[in-house]
Amino acid sequence: MTRTPVTIIGLGLMGRALAAAFVRAGHPTTIWNRTPGKAQDLVEAGASQAPTVADAVAAAPLVIVCVRDYDAVRELLAPAEAALSGRVLVNLTSGASDEARALAGWAAERGAGYLDGAIMMTPPGIGAPQTVILYGGSPSLYETHEQTLTVLGGGTTLISSDVALPSLYDVALLGLMWSTFNGFMHGAALVGTEKIAATDFLPMATDWLKGVASFLTAYAHQIDEGSFAAEDATLETQIPPVRHLIHESRLRGIDATLAEYTERLLTEAVAGGHALDSYARIIDHFRPTPA
Numbered sequence: 001m002t003r004t005p006v007t008i009i010g011l012g013l014m015g016r017a018l019a020a021a022f023v024r025a026g027h028p029t030t031i032w033n034r035t036p037g038k039a040q041d042l043v044e045a046g047a048s049q050a051p052t053v054a055d056a057v058a059a060a061p062l063v064i065v066c067v068r069d070y071d072a073v074r075e076l077l078a079p080a081e082a083a084l085s086g087r088v089l090v091n092l093t094s095g096a097s098d099e100a101r102a103l104a105g106w107a108a109e110r111g112a113g114y115l116d117g118a119i120m121m122t123p124p125g126i127g128a129p130q131t132v133i134l135y136g137g138s139p140s141l142y143e144t145h146e147q148t149l150t151v152l153g154g155g156t157t158l159i160s161s162d163v164a165l166p167s168l169y170d171v172a173l174l175g176l177m178w179s180t181f182n183g184f185m186h187g188a189a190l191v192g193t194e195k196i197a198a199t200d201f202l203p204m205a206t207d208w209l210k211g212v213a214s215f216l217t218a219y220a221h222q223i224d225e226g227s228f229a230a231e232d233a234t235l236e237t238q239i240p241p242v243r244h245l246i247h248e249s250r251l252r253g254i255d256a257t258l259a260e261y262t263e264r265l266l267t268e269a270v271a272g273g274h275a276l277d278s279y280a281r282i283i284d285h286f287r288p289t290p291a
């Protein structure tokens with residue numbers, strides 16, 4: 001079977017993992033990086049190093065870019081603009097939705113197809129069956145290259161024909177991740193004041209997260225239906241426990257900011273007349289203020 005030749009531009013931690021996955025899967029793989037010296041092991045594994053970025057773009061119909069940010073993508077592709085015509089640019093660089101839309105327009109003006117992707121994994125997971133990469137762009141373009149793109153992760157999927165949506169999902173999911181990390185750090189610091197190891201706290205925390213995920217299922221339905229009657233715990237019921245968390249944190253010399261923020265969300269919602277609603281009502285706080 002002939003595998004589609006691919007070019008990988010950007011050999012940071014992620015770009016190197018992407019290139020290695022294509023080499024392993026038998027795709028003719030061309031690589032380029034702004035700073036030389038990062039390609040040796042990939043070349044030894046079978047990749048070809050292009051002398052210039054324009055040569056890299058010209059080497060394959062599918063050009064994958066993964067660098068620090070969208071400004072870097074524009075900057076590095078500027079000398080290769082002419083070579084982009086007739087190729088498909090796949091941008092796996094993280095960014096915001098407006099940047100994705102603008103880059104898609106820029107690529108179209110140069111005669112290139114464009115797919116935008118968000119990698120929901122760290123480099124060691126690239127190529128694994130469960131690794132998710134979210135794509136946005138033309139369904140027919142995606143379909144043409146789906147098999148090749150799946151080399152990077154078995155959970156690769158087209159979520160929308162809108163190139164902006166992968167970036168939007170990316171930041172939404174990262175926000176969820178950081179909030180969860182912060183909750184874990186706060187909890188581990190609290191029990192740590194009693195010399196309880198984070199690894200001992202871990203099993204309870206991960207079991208608790210399963211319960212939390214089940215609460216989210218109910219809340220997501222309430223948000224979509226716009227009906228917030230508490231079936232588990234009312235907002236006013238949750239104010240005393242969050243105050244216990246603030247008190248306990250201060251008692252043990254631990255930063256209580258996270259808990260104070262939660263207290264503010266709860267008291268504002270209760271003051272707004274939503275004392276008997278479920279936690280899903282807090283969505284109002286996060287929604288844009290109507291113009």
Ligand code: NAP
Pocket residue numbers: 010011012013014015033034035036038066067068069071072073075076092093094095119120121122123
């Ligand atoms: P990294 O290790 O810091 O590598 C950054 C890459 O960007 C290097 O190849 C660097 O080239 C290049 N670069 C930076 N500025 C440039 C410029 N002005 N012109 C040309 N090239 C430039 O970062 P990474 O971990 O590979 O991440 C790359 C992208 O993947 C980021 O958008 C990141 O958010 C995203 N991502 C990363 C992860 C992860 O876990 N690492 C997960 C999901 C998504 P030089 O070698 O010349 O400096």
